[in-house]
Amino acid sequence: MxxxxxxxxxxxxxxxxxxxxxxxxxxxxxxxxATPIVSPRSRTPVKASKVARLKPKKKCCKSKPRCTKCPVVVHKMQKAEHHGLSEKELKKVLHRARAH
Known part of the structure; x- marks a missing residue:
């Protein structure tokens, strides 16, 4: 939608x-x-595989779309990376986790 x-x-x-x-x-x-996922400091696009290694924020923002450092997004990406998904599949998981 x-x-x-x-x-x-x-x-x-x-x-x-x-x-x-x-x-x-x-x-x-x-x-x-749809805006590309960018790192907060350099404003360059972040690879989906690197999102799992980010340090999450203290609190969930609950906004749509969720930010990249939201603890919900980081946790879902950690789970997906642990299952050994490819970069293309991780990108899809990131898109669903942020709920655009």
């Missing part, structure tokens, strides 16, 4: 604040684009 993000246009000639909902109109909806 794809989630959708609304695009808004604010009218330029309005005199009220930009945060007012009266100044916005919907011009369309776009599907959320």
């Amino acid at each position: 794809a989630t959708f993000r609304k695009l808004w246009v604010t009218s330029a000639n309005s005199g009220s604040t930009a945060h007012s909902s009266r100044n916005r109109r919907t011009i369309g909806v776009t599907p959320d684009i």
